[in-house]
Amino acid sequence: MNAKLTLNSVAKSFGDNQVLRNISLTINTGEVVSFIGASGSGKTTLLRCINLLETVDNGSILLDGTDITAVGLDANPIRRRIGIVFQSFNLFPHLSIRRNVTLALTEVLGKSADDANETAINLLARFGLSDKIDSYPDRLSGGQQQRVAIARALALNPEVLLLDEITSALDPELVGEVLDVVRELKGSGITLLLATHEMGFAREISDRVCFLADGVVAEMGLPEQIFSHPTDPRTQQFLQRVIAAGRLRG
Amino acid sequence: MSASLSRRAAYERTRKRRSIAVATVSSLTVVAAIVLFVPRMPRWDRVKESFFSGERFADSFPRLLEAFVLDIKIFAWSMPAIVILALLVAIARNSRSAALFPVRVLTIAYTDIMRGVPVILSIYLIGFGVPGLGLERPWNSPLLWGSVALVLTYASYVAEVFRAGIESIHESQRAAARSLGLSNWQTMRFVVLPQAIRRVVPPLMNDMVSLQKDVALVSLIGPIEILRQAGIDKAKFANFTPFVGAALIFLAITIPLTRLTDWLLTRERDRTGASKVR
Numbered sequence: 001m002n003a004k005l006t007l008n009s010v011a012k013s014f015g016d017n018q019v020l021r022n023i024s025l026t027i028n029t030g031e032v033v034s035f036i037g038a039s040g041s042g043k044t045t046l047l048r049c050i051n052l053l054e055t056v057d058n059g060s061i062l063l064d065g066t067d068i069t070a071v072g073l074d075a076n077p078i079r080r081r082i083g084i085v086f087q088s089f090n091l092f093p094h095l096s097i098r099r100n101v102t103l104a105l106t107e108v109l110g111k112s113a114d115d116a117n118e119t120a121i122n123l124l125a126r127f128g129l130s131d132k133i134d135s136y137p138d139r140l141s142g143g144q145q146q147r148v149a150i151a152r153a154l155a156l157n158p159e160v161l162l163l164d165e166i167t168s169a170l171d172p173e174l175v176g177e178v179l180d181v182v183r184e185l186k187g188s189g190i191t192l193l194l195a196t197h198e199m200g201f202a203r204e205i206s207d208r209v210c211f212l213a214d215g216v217v218a219e220m221g222l223p224e225q226i227f228s229h230p231t232d233p234r235t236q237q238f239l240q241r242v243i244a245a246g247r248l249r250g
Numbered sequence: 251m252s253a254s255l256s257r258r259a260a261y262e263r264t265r266k267r268r269s270i271a272v273a274t275v276s277s278l279t280v281v282a283a284i285v286l287f288v289p290r291m292p293r294w295d296r297v298k299e300s301f302f303s304g305e306r307f308a309d310s311f312p313r314l315l316e317a318f319v320l321d322i323k324i325f326a327w328s329m330p331a332i333v334i335l336a337l338l339v340a341i342a343r344n345s346r347s348a349a350l351f352p353v354r355v356l357t358i359a360y361t362d363i364m365r366g367v368p369v370i371l372s373i374y375l376i377g378f379g380v381p382g383l384g385l386e387r388p389w390n391s392p393l394l395w396g397s398v399a400l401v402l403t404y405a406s407y408v409a410e411v412f413r414a415g416i417e418s419i420h421e422s423q424r425a426a427a428r429s430l431g432l433s434n435w436q437t438m439r440f441v442v443l444p445q446a447i448r449r450v451v452p453p454l455m456n457d458m459v460s461l462q463k464d465v466a467l468v469s470l471i472g473p474i475e476i477l478r479q480a481g482i483d484k485a486k487f488a489n490f491t492p493f494v495g496a497a498l499i500f501l502a503i504t505i506p507l508t509r510l511t512d513w514l515l516t517r518e519r520d521r522t523g524a525s526k527v528r
Contacts, residue, residue: 053425080431090426094444103440104430156430 004029004160004191005050009059011215012045019045021215023059029159032192034202034223037212038238043195044087046212047162050193051084063160080108083153084162087169089145091137091152097124098133101152109156116155123151127181143174150181160191167198199239199248203227211235299489306491310483314495317479324393324465324475328401329458335405340412341438357409364406369464373399377471396468404461411453415446452518455511459504466500476500 005027012020019042027033035043048054050061052068052075061069068078091100098120105116124133127147137145146166153161163182167175179201185192186205196202202209202223209226211219211234219232227248230236242248255263288294339357342350364372376399381390388394419442427437469478476499480492 048425051429053429075428076431076433079429084429086422086426088422090422092423092426092441092445094448104432107436107440108431152430 002029003027003062004031004064005193006062006065007050007059008062010046010049010056010061011058012042012049012054012056018215020049020056023212023215023217025210025217025220027191027193029191030187030189031207032186032194032205034194034196034206034209035212036196036199036202036209036226036238037218041212042215043212044164047084047164047193047195050160051082051162052078053084076108080104080156081158082160082162083156083158084164085146085149085153085166087165089137089142089149089169091145091149093137096134096136097129097140097148100137100148101155104152105155119155120151123155124148126184127151128177141174142170143177146170146178147181150178150185154185158190160193161185163192163194163196165195165197167196167201197247199227199242203248211238213238301490301494303489303491306483306487306489307495309487310480310492311495313479313483314476314492314499317474318476318496318499320473320475321462321465324397324400324468324473325462328397328404328465329461331401332404332408332461333454335401336408336412337443339405339409340416341443343409343413344416344438346434361406361409364403365410367403369400369403370467370470372403373467373471375399376402377468392472393468396471396473400461400464400468404457404464408454408457411450411457412446415450416442418449419445449518452511452515455507455514459507459511462504462507463500 003026007023007025010020010023011018019040023042023046035046037043045054049056056069059069060067063078063081067073091097092103095103098117101120101123102113102116105111105119106113111119121130121133124130127150129144129147129151132140132144132148137148140148150161150163150166166182167178170178175198179198182192182194182201183205194202194206204223206223208220209223210217211226211230211232213232213234219226219230219235226235227239230239239248291297339360342353342357343361345354367375373396377392377396380395380398381392384390416438423441423445424437427441428434432440466475466477469475469481474482476496480496483492484490
């Protein structure tokens, strides 16, 4: 397997708050990796750094062996290769669902309106949203909005997709439909990175699970190993609390 | 169930009827007081003759209407200029590029200065000052430079309205746009501005209502528009009625505009806000 993403000693602070201290890891092409950990452990910041929405203070991130954190590099072409889906959907409320998906296609990739439209129609059909194509985001349920957000990110055909707690803002009964979409993506060749609190789902879908604590990778390995035989005391403690809260079967 | 009202709806209806009745009675009382008392003031007859003369009104009204066309013209060419200039200033102030730092400083100075000077002063200074440079016709027209003064003043206010609109768009919208590979400018053009402009239309309309009135200030440096024409008629007949006529003409425009603004504001609030608290 070849490395898609390599993080070398990545560090990131916001003022005095050092969120990421020293993160080093390698993710292979087509791999599905879940990042778990307590709130504030740096999951979201890590994903935002990979998408270059945040600049890293120290260390480097390599995409296919190229340093994408190099100073002075144009972030836009790289962002096209790395999609991100946000916890709060962040659809463009003034644009129709169709235009939400086609905007970057026509304006960033320079595709014709017809080509872009075809891509949108196909993607939205794939996620069961064909009847919503001319609606506006505020007419859709949270689950539908999040599926549109995934379609919007996938429209650019990214090599890596970052999913930042994409079910955290959803009503419980809507979580399933979004997770189904993620299940469908697995194995399509895309590299998936998830920050999630859905422990059961992380266990089911991940090739590897990464537990973040205090701004470092406390433990990383196969889901079975992390969830059933965690070795790091911080992981053990965290999972005990998750089990106590009824969010994971022990 | 029959078509009868729910208990709640019946109660609301009684309450509404009662409040309408109270409002009507109190309004009538105030109007009656004015109608009864004002004519009893010692000089009412003189005031009535010099401000509300039917004859003078009928005589000068057509001339006033004709002169008002110039006000409308000034408004019509100033408004688009204001909106465009204000947008440019707001975008420049919001830019994050280091190269545009001097432009940002300049726009800050511009808004500070133009908002700090009374409109009437900038009309005097620009309207008399620039033609005084010895420019050739038609570039020495006070009408032109008076309008420029209006545009510069109003654009500084409107720029702040636009800036507030731009800043009201949540950072997550920018993040979503940038994550798709859109450039800063594309993000502004396709994502931020369309939402910001929609949000600031009601406050913008307020400024337009003010502009509609302030157009009359251009008369101070020469052009014969409605206020000037009313002044001429007043001087000719030593009667103030033309001013009342001019006021009515302004109201005929500004009141509908104000009502429209209120309606837009309410609609915007209903669209975005939570339901009203009783």
